[in-house]
Amino acid sequence: MTLRVDWRASVALTGTVIKYLALTLLVPLVVAIIYQDDILVFVVTIALTVAIGHILEQFDPEPDLRPREAMLLVALSWFIVALIGAIPYVLEGYGTSSTLAHPVNALFESMSGFTTTGATVMGDISVEQHSHALMMWRQLTQWLGGMGIIVLMIAILPELAVNGSQLIRAEAPGPELQKLTPKIAETARILWLVYFGFTVVLIGLLYGLHLVGLAPNMTVYNAVAHGFTTLPTGGFSPEANSVAAFSAAVQWLIIPFMVVAGTNFALFWYVLRGEPRRFIQNSEFRAYAGAIAVLAGVLGALLYSGAAPALGDVGGVTEGSGESAVRHATFQIVTLLNSTGYATSDFAQWDGTAQVILLTAMFIGGSAGSTGGGIKIIRWLVVFKVARRELFTAAHPSAVQPIRLGDYVVDEDVIRAVLSFTLLYILIFAAATVFIVIDSARIGYSLTPLEAVSASIATIGNIGPGFGSIGPFGSYLEFSTTSKLVMIVLMWVGRLEIIPALVLFTGAFWKR
Secondary structure, X not given: OOEOOOXXXXXXXXXHHHHHHHHHXXXXXXXXXXXXXXXXXXXHHHHHHHHHHHHHHOOOOOOOOOHHHHHHHHHHHHHHHHXXXXXXXXXXXXXXXXXXHOHHHHHHHHHHHHOOOOXXXXXXXXXXXXXXXXHHHHHHHHHHXXXXXXXXXXXXXXXXXXXXXXXXXXXXXXXXXXXXXXXXHHHHHHHHHHHHHHHHHHHHHHHHHHHOOOOOOOOHHHHHHHHHHHOOOOOOOOOOOHHHHOOHHHHHHHHHHHHHHOOOHHXXXXXXXXXXXXXXXOHHHHHHHHHHHHHHHHHHHHHHOOOOOOOOOOOOOOOOOHHHHHHHHHHHHHHHHOOOOOOOOOHHHOOHHHHHHHHHHHHHOOOOOOOOOOOOHHHHHHHHHHHHHHHHHHHOOOOOOOOEEOOEEOOXXXXXXXXXXXXXHHHHHHHHHHHHHHHHHHOOOOOOHHHHHHHHHHHHOOOOOOOHHHOOOOOOOOOOHHHHHHHHHHHHHHHOOOHHHHHHHOHHHXXX
């Protein structure tokens, strides 16, 4: 039995990814220079990032990627990028009482950023006590992780474009990323350009609301910060009250962009090519839009009838108002269904029925090929169709009934992979929930079953906020170090769609 995986090649190319990550750190450095705070923090971080990347590159001067090396590269890159991303938090908090000075807390915040989870260990006040530069880095990590770090590198680095199909297959959200052009590097560039375009448009519109007087506190800084975290379905905000800190006009504007973020980005490419009917023909998008409409409608009726007595406490709305009920219901369903994690109201204070609807939305997820997290709409469609087929064949044993999504027949190998993923997802979620409950009891941290369930699904589904103490205006700070480490792994595994991460821990992956 000999090692079959050339780990040196994976490590070397991970070094290349890390080295180019230093370029993105120039953004918070510029912000630091503008506001004259934490300049040294980002100068040191850039130097360390370049040095670490250069050292890792020396493991293999001429790396050659095969499928297993590609999978290892993706998993390593995401974890090491999160480690690098934690450096500014530690440096800024060094010698202070900041919660982010603790390495585990810093790694939690960084992993939450890059995986676009949005869970935080910052308290509801401390989020406004850090520098503009550090908070911009926090927002930027989500934007970089949204469409995928490796997808970005494939778009700009020739050495990764050669093995682009294998890398994207390991990183991209959903069962399969649609190839838009013959060259995978060109597909990666198209996806990033669409993603970048929507981000720029949202930033411009948010600041436009400020200019016309509809959003007094939506400064250029806030517009950029929320543009960086809406399209990646991230949910980080420099404001302690999230989007509730802004006017109703801002909240209404962000809703359609969150819907866009949870939609397969390939569909927008077809629209640009003059094929808008692709939206109507796409069964996943129809299911996605239908789930939002149904859940938002039910929740809106509940809120209007009094399911949220504290509805007017945050956001400056009138309790019981039809407009506010529709807005809060639509916003919270969209933000939790596609894993964004913003909040316009403290839904942890809503009644049990409303919270069950929100929990249901958290299990659904966005579309394949989007920046949304969770199990994904397309997988649920396959699971339901397989269940229906099993019922049909039980009555008609000789019948042959393929699974169809629109005009396409789903391959049986894809069906098996979807069922395996869904089962693993649920098993990991359940095991993590039990562990969090036991570990919290060990340290005397009082945790309700709903809080434990929401903590587990919010991290593996890359959603962010949960219920109770980890609600939209709470934090994960009170969890033990052990639980935080488990949730860090959950965020990493969830962003990599489970299989590319877990396969590294099997003997079959490493040996002949």
